[in-house]
Amino acid sequence: MLSSLFAKRRTACPYCYQDLDVNQVAFRCSGMGAPGRPACEPAPDPKRRQLFNDTEPVLPAIRKGAVPQQGAAGSPAESADLLGRESVTCGDCGGQSGVRLCPACHSLLPRSLANDSPLFGLVGAPNSGKTVLLSRLHKELTSSVARRFDASIVAPGGESGFAGELARYEEEMSKGRGELPQKTGKTGAKKKPPAVYEWKYRRGRTTSATIFSFYDSAGEDVSRQEETMKQQYLGQSSGIILLLDPFSFPENIARAEQRGANPEADSDLPESVLNGITYVLQTAHSIKRSKRIRVPLAVVISKIDAFLDQVPQHHPLRKPGGTDGVFDEAESQDNHEHIKSMVERWGGDGLLRKLEHEYANYRLFGVSALGAEPDYRARTVNARGVLPHRVPDPLLWLMATRGFIPSNGK
Secondary structure: OHHHHOOOOOEEOOOOOOEEOOOOEEEEOOOOOOOOOOOOOOEEOHHHHHHHOOOOEEOOEOEOOOOOOEOOOOOEOOOOEOOEOOOEEOOOOOOEEOEEEOOOOOOEOOOOOOOOOOOEEEEEOOOOOHHHHHHHHHHHHHHHHHHHOOEEEEOOOOOOHHHHHHHHHHHHHHOOOOEOOOOOOOOOOOOOOOEEEEEEEEEOOEEEEEEEEEEEOOHHHOOOHHHHOOOHHHHHOOEEEEEEOHHHOHHHHHHHHHHOOOOOOOOOOHHHHHHHHHHHHHHHOOOOOOOOEOOOEEEEEOOHHHHHHHOOOOOHHHOOOOOOOOEOHHHHHHHHHHHHHHHHHOOOHHHHHHHHHHEOOEEEEEOEOOOOOOEOOOOEOOOOOOOOEOOOHHHHHHHHHOOOOOEOOO
């Protein structure tokens, strides 16, 4: 079953989202030269400097042919990477290396990365709380979700990079001064590394593993069509989580003003972000006008704690997420239908029609990364602390649609 679902010849790099064949990757020198030959020395990698502004000295990528001559500026002349599957020999020092790299961005590739590894994009409108949600999701993935599914879920880069930033944000919210992360800045065409995770768990006598990554873009990057087209990760994503601010719906403006959660003056309606994503996916996958997009889309209403007065007392949406190692499809469907009715009352009927007409597989969710309303003006958490509610649900649904975790609905 899994092999039929994941039968792909290529994937995308979980860091730069360029096309990638894991059987033809680049390699970084191991630093262990052959006897009698000088070892390679660390230096900034030109590709990482150009793409990510990363100037940390690292051992060089292994290139084809002889040692290149120095260019006019004193940097190594351009030459093609030596590609392979498991290992290659460094032409400079003669050492053998199995340190795999993405040929496009020279990021280290996790050992579990395969051509079936999913890539997920998290996008949303301004003020929808993307970074806050990702910070809490990072915490839950490596703790409660890992325990629930008896899995090992780690960020291969450890506490470095974006995953490390998320860990620090969560620590500040939960145990520090309770300050919320600053708003994500626009990236435009400039790339930044996403948070990458490796999920492993036992399936019978074998260990199943997959790599997935999240990219956090500013709402302004996806609410305008010309900006959305620069977000390459959207077209490469195996599934997308679209995060919407409930206060941005027309019928919730008065409630937002009462709480000091006013959307920015130039904020777009939720439909604008959906329109941008839809255009990119239709273009990337060459969707015909008569067809719907098949990429799974999790549409997430954030800050649901501010609207629980509109949810019946015993509705499953009020309850914490499950604790067993199965995705509850029936419960998820119940929550979907109730969120759908709420969005319609909020004046989001146009959004719902767009979803129905353009997407073959979408699901509505209500989550809260904080669990209690913060001081919106001061940007600090509630005095009760951080009490997250159903944060992993959208990701677990995406994983269940791929057959990677069991679901009681299949």
